[in-house]
Amino acid sequence: MISKRNALKTVVAVGAISTFSGMVPGLVKTVAAAKLRIRRCVNTMALDDPDLSAYRDFVGIMRARPQTARVSWRGFANQHGDAHNFKYCPHGDWYFLPWHRGFVEMYERTAAALTRHPDFAMPYWDWTALRELPAAFTDKTYQGKPNPLYVPGKGDDPSMVRNPLTGANALTDELVGPEVIRKIYQETSYEAFGTSRSVDRSNPKKPIVQNNLDAKWVPMGGGNQGILERTPHNNVHNNIGGFMPESNSPRDPIFMMHHSNIDRIWTSWNALGRQNSNDPLWLEMPFRDNYIAPDGTFYTKRVRDLLSTAALGYTYDTLPEPDNQPTDPQRRANLSALFNPAAGGNLLRLKKTDMAAAVAATSMGVPFQLGANALGPLQASPSAPPTGAPREIVAVISDIRIADNVRAIRVFVNRGTVGPEVPVTDPHFVTTLSFLRHGHGHGDGEHGSNLPSTLVNLTDTLRRLAQTQGLQNDTVTVQLVALPVAGTPPSQVGTVVPGSIEIALI
16 A cells, blocks of 8 residues: 655645646646655664664764753653653644644754754654564664663663563554554544544533633643554553653653654555644644754744644655545544534434443443444445445543553453453454553543543444344443553453443444
8 A cells, every 4th residue: 555655755845835636738837846854764774874873863962961951852851741740742632643743843853953964854663564672772882882772771760661572562463563554544534543632521520622722722631542542652652661651751762763653654644635624723723832943942833834744844755645535524524523512413322431330350341232223234335334324333432540550451342251361363352552651650640630531443343243243132342451561460450440431323
C-alpha cells in the first residue's frame, strides 16, 4: 500500500502550497523550488548518518547546558511536563496530534539551529518494522565517548532505565502489527482515528463537552481515545518504561523518534484522503506560548497552523497514494452524535454504570441485550448490509480506574470465560489498549481529575463470530482483561473498573 511519492521531494514555499491532482490540458502550475526537509526512518540509518549525528549532537548540547535554562534538555521537556505533572501536553483529547506535531517540530528547528545543520529532519522509528530500540539509542558509547541517546538510569533518576522490549514488554502484533496499522488507516473519522473532543468529566454524572476556546480544554483530556493513541502510542510509551510512561517522557531521546512516527501515520492518513475535523473548536484553538524558539522566546501555534507538514517545511520519505475510499455521511453523523451530544442524532445506545457485579478476579464482563435482530446485519456481507441497518457496533468505555500493577487491557467479546492466559489469536479478541501513567499511577486520572476513556470498534470481531459461530440472543458481552506488569503474577494483578460502558450502533 505504501509507495514513495517522489513528487513531494520539492514543493512550493511556505504559504503557497500547490498540489497536482491530475493532468489538466493547457494548464501548467508553477511551483516555487523550496526544498522540504525529508524525515527518514531511523531503522536502517547508519550510525554516522548526518541527521542521526545532528540529533545526537543536539541532545548532547542541550544536556550540557544548565538544566534550569529555558533552552536546555530539561527546559524543553518541561513544556510537556515535569516529573510530577503535565504542563501543556494534551492526551486523551483531540489536540493530541496537532500539539505533538508542534512539539516535535520545536525540537527539529532548534536542533537545526544549534548544530548548524539547516537541512536537519527529525528521523522516525517505525516500530511496526523494527520491534526493538534502534542501535543508536542502546549503545552506551559512540566513537569512544558517552552516547547522548542512551539512557543510563543513573544519577538523579536511578529508576529511569528503559525496559528490554521482550517478554511482557515486547512490541507484539496486537500493539503495533500490520493489522493494527490497517485498522488505523481504515478509520475515516478524525475523532475516532486519533481522539475525540475534550470533555470535562470531573463530575461523571454530568460531563461537559467542550464549548469554547478556553486554553483549559487543551490539557484536560476526557475524550475517547481512538485506536492510534490508545494502542500503538500508549503501549510503546509504557513498554519502553523509564521516562517514557511519565509526564516528563521527552527526557528520553527516543520520544522524538516515537512521536515522529505517530506524526508520519497522521500525515499518511491525510495522504490517503482522510479529512481532519473542520470544527472551529479544534481548528482555532491556540497553543499559547507552548513552544520555545532557539533563541529562548515563547511562541504560539494554532491547530490551523499545524495541519500541513509542507507548510512547516518537512515531509516523509514514504507516503501512500490516495485510496479513494468514500466517506459515509451517515456514519460521520452518527459518530459526531456519539462524541458531541449537542449534535443530536438518533443512535441506538445502551449504557451501564454498575460495574461492581461484573468484576471477577482479573477480568470483567458486561452483557448488553440489543433486541431482536439488532445483530442481523453482521451476518450479511460487510460491503452490503441490509438497507438502513446499522453496520458497526462500538463500545465507549469511560472513566477507567486501573490498578498500578496493570500494564495493559485486552478487550474480548462474547467469550465464556476470559483471563490473562487467553491468547490474542482467540476469535473473541478485539484489541489491546493501555493508558499513560503520568507519574501518578493509572488510577489517578489523565489530566486534572479526568480518568481515561476510549472508543473500541467491536465490528470485525462480532462479524467474524457471527459468520463462524453465530450470535445468540442478540447479546454483546464486553470483556476486559487486566494484564500484569512484568514481574507480577497474573493471579495478583489488580482490577480494571470503568465508570461506565456504552454500546452504540452506528
